[in-house]
Amino acid sequence: MQALILAGGKGTRLRPLTVYTPKPIVPVLNRPFLLYQIEILRRAGVKDITLSLNYQPDKIEQQLGDGASYGVNLRYITEPSPMGTGGAYKYAAAIRETTVVFNGDVLTDLDVSKVIGFHEQKKADATIVLTPVENPSAYGLVETETDGRVRRFLEKPKPEELADLTTNNINAGIYILEPGVLDLIPEGENTSFEYNVFPDLLKLQKEFFAFVMKGNYWRDIGTPTSYLQTHHDFLSGQIKNFEIEKSAEADVATTAIVDKNSILGAGCVVKPNARITNSVIGAGVHIEEKAVVENSVVWAHTRISSQAQIRDAIVGRSCHIGRNSSVGSESVLGDKTSLTDYTKV
Numbered sequence: 430m431q432a433l434i435l436a437g438g439k440g441t442r443l444r445p446l447t448v449y450t451p452k453p454i455v456p457v458l459n460r461p462f463l464l465y466q467i468e469i470l471r472r473a474g475v476k477d478i479t480l481s482l483n484y485q486p487d488k489i490e491q492q493l494g495d496g497a498s499y500g501v502n503l504r505y506i507t508e509p510s511p512m513g514t515g516g517a518y519k520y521a522a523a524i525r526e527t528t529v530v531f532n533g534d535v536l537t538d539l540d541v542s543k544v545i546g547f548h549e550q551k552k553a554d555a556t557i558v559l560t561p562v563e564n565p566s567a568y569g570l571v572e573t574e575t576d577g578r579v580r581r582f583l584e585k586p587k588p589e590e591l592a593d594l595t596t597n598n599i600n601a602g603i604y605i606l607e608p609g610v611l612d613l614i615p616e617g618e619n620t621s622f623e624y625n626v627f628p629d630l631l632k633l634q635k636e637f638f639a640f641v642m643k644g645n646y647w648r649d650i651g652t653p654t655s656y657l658q659t660h661h662d663f664l665s666g667q668i669k670n671f672e673i674e675k676s677a678e679a680d681v682a683t684t685a686i687v688d689k690n691s692i693l694g695a696g697c698v699v700k701p702n703a704r705i706t707n708s709v710i711g712a713g714v715h716i717e718e719k720a721v722v723e724n725s726v727v728w729a730h731t732r733i734s735s736q737a738q739i740r741d742a743i744v745g746r747s748c749h750i751g752r753n754s755s756v757g758s759e760s761v762l763g764d765k766t767s768l769t770d771y772t773k774v
């Protein structure tokens with residue numbers, strides 16, 4: 430059993446955060462995002478993991494290396510140009526082996542070994558993991574039969590298509606595929622799992638089953654709102670199965686307030702009377718006198734000057750927030766943004 434993580438998208442919806450940091454390694458609680466996926470694969474005993482890359486592959490490889498520090502073997506494959514999700518799977522297939530495929534932007538604490546057990550028990554050609562969501566229109570909607578077979582796969586349904594649907598279970602972006610699926614994908618062509626391969630599996634009446642998640646956390650982190658919400662979900666204890674590294678070696682003034690939810694990266698400096706609540710602060714961030722950071726994520730090496738206020742926002746790496754500035758709800762500042770004193774955004 431091997432794994433393939435599809436991590437070649439440009440992360441357009443997360444811009445400007447993804448201009449210098451490709452989506453698979455945006456920090457979540459100060460750790461590169463893919464480490465959460467690597468962790469649940471490792472727990473299920475899947476240690477040979479290929480990362481299928483296209484956008485800024487070198488940065489990803491530099492960060493994660495050969496995987497030895499995380500107890501896995503990482504292999505990197507870079508497509509000459511984006512091949513689509515199915516095309517990337519075909520392009521990466523060095524050996525014909527059962528493969529766990531992950532979309533590289535879903536955060537979940539799913540027990541992957543349960544899905545593997547289900548796939549084997551059903552003797553499936555393909556198993557897709559589903560999760561219920563409130564608004565399925567932004568995802569791949571999946572209807573199933575009572576025995577768990579997939580009946581219909583509808584990617585990004587239009588409003589008129591949603592009307593007669595009987596489910597809000599969506600494709601969670603996690604599959605187990607037998608190597609026979611490779612034979613349905615043309616060589617060297619841009620092919621999508623969602624628009625081509627899954628509908629083909631149904632047409633050809635392959636053994637295509639759905640495993641419905643129950644009681645697990647699941648989220649696609651691919652938009653700023655969702656990325657920020659992921660942090661809040663972690664800080665409020667809704668995501669339980671990962672160890673959270675609490676604050677390390679920060680220099681916090683005695684009159685500064687850092688609430689117990691917040692996390693500070695190594696080498697942060699927090700000056701007198703600054704206040705940090707419900708926030709995640711990257712390594713080497715300086716927060717000066719009387720500055721306020723609330724419900725926000727601040728990436729490494731940013732400086733927040735005195736009396737500045739950051740609320741419900743995401744601030745990229747190496748930014749400079751001038752004195753008395755205020756960064757408001759849902760703002761997303763890209764790396765190296767510089768705000769002069771008294772700016773309001």
Ligand code: GDD
Binds near residue numbers: 438483514
């Ligand atoms: N290597 C490679 N090559 N990876 C790709 C390519 C490609 O050409 N295109 C997309 N990817 C990767 C992205 O990096 C991402 O990790 C994953 O495939 C899914 O792409 P998204 O662009 O994030 O798709 P989505 O979120 O709109 O929809 C997909 O995910 C939903 C769950 O979050 C679909 O699979 C939906 O059916 C699903 O519900």
Ligand code: MG
Binds near residue numbers: 532534649651
């Ligand atoms: Mg996505």
